[in-house]
Amino acid sequence: MAMETRAVTARTSSENARDIPEATVARLPVYLRALTTLSEQGTSTCSSEELAVAAGVNSAKLRKDLSYLGSYGTRGVGYDVDYLRYQIAREIGVTQDLPVVIVGIGNLGQALANYSGFRSRGFRVVALLDADPARHEEVVAGIDVRPFADLEQIAADHAVAIGVIATPALAAQDVADRMVACGITSILNFAPTVLNVPEQVDVRKVDLSIELQILAYHEQRKTQGAASA
Amino acid sequence: MAMETRAVTARTSSENARDIPEATVARLPVYLRALTTLSEQGTSTCSSEELAVAAGVNSAKLRKDLSYLGSYGTRGVGYDVDYLRYQIAREIGVTQDLPVVIVGIGNLGQALANYSGFRSRGFRVVALLDADPARHEEVVAGIDVRPFADLEQIAADHAVAIGVIATPALAAQDVADRMVACGITSILNFAPTVLNVPEQVDVRKVDLSIELQILAYHEQRKTQGAASA
DNA sequence: CTCGTTTTGTTCTCCCGTTCACAAACTCCT
DNA sequence: AGGAGTTTGTGAACGGGAGAACAAAACGAG
Numbered sequence: 001m002a003m004e005t006r007a008v009t010a011r012t013s014s015e016n017a018r019d020i021p022e023a024t025v026a027r028l029p030v031y032l033r034a035l036t037t038l039s040e041q042g043t044s045t046c047s048s049e050e051l052a053v054a055a056g057v058n059s060a061k062l063r064k065d066l067s068y069l070g071s072y073g074t075r076g077v078g079y080d081v082d083y084l085r086y087q088i089a090r091e092i093g094v095t096q097d098l099p100v101v102i103v104g105i106g107n108l109g110q111a112l113a114n115y116s117g118f119r120s121r122g123f124r125v126v127a128l129l130d131a132d133p134a135r136h137e138e139v140v141a142g143i144d145v146r147p148f149a150d151l152e153q154i155a156a157d158h159a160v161a162i163g164v165i166a167t168p169a170l171a172a173q174d175v176a177d178r179m180v181a182c183g184i185t186s187i188l189n190f191a192p193t194v195l196n197v198p199e200q201v202d203v204r205k206v207d208l209s210i211e212l213q214i215l216a217y218h219e220q221r222k223t224q225g226a227a228s229a
Numbered sequence: 230m231a232m233e234t235r236a237v238t239a240r241t242s243s244e245n246a247r248d249i250p251e252a253t254v255a256r257l258p259v260y261l262r263a264l265t266t267l268s269e270q271g272t273s274t275c276s277s278e279e280l281a282v283a284a285g286v287n288s289a290k291l292r293k294d295l296s297y298l299g300s301y302g303t304r305g306v307g308y309d310v311d312y313l314r315y316q317i318a319r320e321i322g323v324t325q326d327l328p329v330v331i332v333g334i335g336n337l338g339q340a341l342a343n344y345s346g347f348r349s350r351g352f353r354v355v356a357l358l359d360a361d362p363a364r365h366e367e368v369v370a371g372i373d374v375r376p377f378a379d380l381e382q383i384a385a386d387h388a389v390a391i392g393v394i395a396t397p398a399l400a401a402q403d404v405a406d407r408m409v410a411c412g413i414t415s416i417l418n419f420a421p422t423v424l425n426v427p428e429q430v431d432v433r434k435v436d437l438s439i440e441l442q443i444l445a446y447h448e449q450r451k452t453q454g455a456a457s458a
Numbered sequence: 459c460t461c462g463t464t465t466t467g468t469t470c471t472c473c474c475g476t477t478c479a480c481a482a483a484c485t486c487c488t
Numbered sequence: 489a490g491g492a493g494t495t496t497g498t499g500a501a502c503g504g505g506a507g508a509a510c511a512a513a514a515c516g517a518g
Contacts, residue, residue, distance in 0.1 A: 020446075021504075021505070022504095022505095023504080023505060023506090024505090025443060025446050025447075026439075026443055028442070028446070029436075029438070029439040029442040029443065030423075030439065032442070033421060033439075034423070047464090047465065047466090048465075048466070049465085054423065055423065056423035058506075058507070060506080060507055060508070060509090061505090061506065061507075063465095063466065063467065063468090064467080064468080064505095064506085064507090066466090066467090067466085067467055067468070071466080071467070073465080073466055073467080074465085074466075074513085074514065074515090075464080075465050075466040075467080075512070075513040075514050075515090076463080076464045076465050076466075076513070076514040076515050076516095077464085077465070077466085077514070077515075078464095078465070078466080079466090091446070092442050092445055092446045092449070093445045093446055093448065093449030094442055094445050098445055098448070100441070106340075107339060107340035107343045107344070108340040108344070110336060110340070111335075111336035111337040111339070111340040112437065114336045115336070115337070115437060115438075117421060117437060117438045118437070118438060118441065121438040121441075121442065122438075122441075122442065122445065123438070123441055123445075161448050161452070162441065162444055162445070162448065164441075185448060185451060186444040186445075186447065186448045187444075188437075188440055188441060188444060192262060192346060194259075194263070194283065194284065194285035200451070202444055202447045202448070204440050204443060204444055206435060206437070206440060207258075208341065208344060208346065208347070208417075208435070209258070209344075209346045209347060209350040209351075209352070210255075210258040210259065210262075211417055211433050211435060212329070212347070212350075212351075212352055212391065212393075212417060213257070213258040213261070213321050213323060213350065213351065214254060214255055214258065214433060215391055215415040215416075215417060215431055215433055216321055216322045216323050216327055216351065216352075216391070216415075217249075217254050217257070217320070217321045217322055218254075218415065218431045219322065219327070219390050219391065219414065219415045219431070220321070220322030222414060222429070223390070250474075250475070251474090251475095252474080252475060252476090253475090276494090276495065276496090277495075277496070277497095278495085287476080287477075289476080289477060289478070289479090290475090290476065290477075292495095292496065292497065292498085293475095293476085293477090293497080293498080295496090295497090296496090296497055296498070300496080300497070302495080302496055302497080303483085303484065303485095303495085303496075304482070304483040304484050304485095304494080304495050304496040304497080305483065305484035305485050305486095305493080305494045305495050305496075306484065306485070306494080306495070306496085307494095307495070307496080308496090
């Protein structure tokens, strides 16, 4: 317990594994994307200011974020785009493709299966699962839709650690339980439900109507202000 | 400029419009959803502890969040589910449906158009737009797909304030510019790009591969730790 | 070789958000 | 009517992140 607060600073032989603030971790993928774009445009070097603009953040914040990874820049010059890109990809852990399963092949699940960004950004969809037998005939994005019962076999075969839930809200908790039982330790949840999982399992949720409602709140504030003016 | 920092605390006659912390605003929709679920289960009253569990947050945080809206609970008793639900919906501004346009009717756009959660949570999709003429024949979710050029007309007819971008990354900035020109002041962006908009326009972004990459980072940390143990 | 310029890496300060802990307030039972 | 038991609402301490500002380091000109 009390030990853990110190234990995280204890280093393995790699010495590379410092703990990176959560806010920084959430921005690293944004930097990675911006660097990829710069690289595709033929830029080989960039300053923190340029990269910050491309990523939509403050340059001081960008430099501080990068400093948690190490000193990969050159003072007076800037950063080598491809080198920094590789270092960030390595830090995130997407230098080779990670296997992912998608459960729930409705409209959203199909959209996710067809999303090319997964493949190009370090992930490989190894299976599509659905509880509805009527869907097991289908092929989506070149992948057979298989029964949900196959989850255990597939997870074991491909060493899957990441699962995506795109089912209706009512099914989501059951799916999550089965995923956890299969050894999946990271879940991306699109169903509008709070998932109950063991502490060691990471869950991130994406809720479309929540995002819209946040916008609606600010929208209301704006128009209210305009009405009184 | 400098005036604005004080201006927000100036109250209109309603006196209800204090400024709510951004972190709280982001959680209000979660509480709203939890209250709806409780209401559908026939629960008429709940304590902060019960609601906190349903929403997946700490009960102290929940109470503090609600305190920004006013005192809608009863000490020693708890909260009236339907009453609190209405108060939160009113604060967010979703007591009546808000019109929304979706641009980009690919896989993701179709999934969004078919998503029933929009309608049930305070939004109404009034138009689907796509730049590809081949799609203008189609009907998705009972709504005609129309040319992107119709945006201005539709935005004016329905007083649309919220736009959803589900186009490829390259088109997103152009779409955003056109939306802003049409008077849209809130944008939900699914394209993997940083959007450049005037300060008064709110943008929220949802990036699927970024979410996965954040999970990948923690996944890597977990398995690295396991390897050394 | 030295000086000026550029840009990184880091320190310091401030602010927002979270959490604890407790007083105020309401209900119910006797 | 009064006291015991709950539960809300909030004051205060705490931790983390954001941004400004600066020192250290690299490069280039002369």
